[in-house]
Amino acid sequence: MKTAVIYWSGTGNTEAMAKAIAEGAGADLFSVSEFDGDISAYDRVAFGCPAMGAEELEDSEFEPFFAGVEDKLNGKTVALFGSYGWGDGEWMRLWADRVKSAGAVLLNDEGLIVNETPSDDDLADCKALGEKLAK
Numbered sequence: 546m547k548t549a550v551i552y553w554s555g556t557g558n559t560e561a562m563a564k565a566i567a568e569g570a571g572a573d574l575f576s577v578s579e580f581d582g583d584i585s586a587y588d589r590v591a592f593g594c595p596a597m598g599a600e601e602l603e604d605s606e607f608e609p610f611f612a613g614v615e616d617k618l619n620g621k622t623v624a625l626f627g628s629y630g631w632g633d634g635e636w637m638r639l640w641a642d643r644v645k646s647a648g649a650v651l652l653n654d655e656g657l658i659v660n661e662t663p664s665d666d667d668l669a670d671c672k673a674l675g676e677k678l679a680k
Contacts, residue, residue: 589623
């Protein structure tokens with residue numbers, strides 16, 4: 546099974562989470578701008594994006610990318626993750642609903658969210674999520 550971790554990060558917090566997940570999964574790691582767009586080459590994908598604005602996905606790069614691959618997620622195992630600085634995680638719940646509606650198997654039902662900079666414990670949770678994704 547081929548696994549990818551694809552993320553967008555503005556401050557480095559979501560990037561740190563992505564690296565830990567990729568390490569745990571033994572996955573290919575891409576920032577969204579580096580990904581070639583061939584999502585069909587992967588059986589399992591972890592997507593990472595922090596909450597932006599009024600608890601939304603980053604709208605200039607990540608949202609257009611995700612909208613472009615959303616219809617290709619049917620039957621794939623997907624994990625979601627990201628950091629936030631305010632709110633209650635609404636962006637992640639809405640994103641999880643989109644992934645389920647696309648027919649993907651969502652590995653972590655409500656996504657893995659971290660407030661601000663991930664702690665060592667948060668990064669251990671990320672690595673464990675990667676290990677679970679790889680199974």
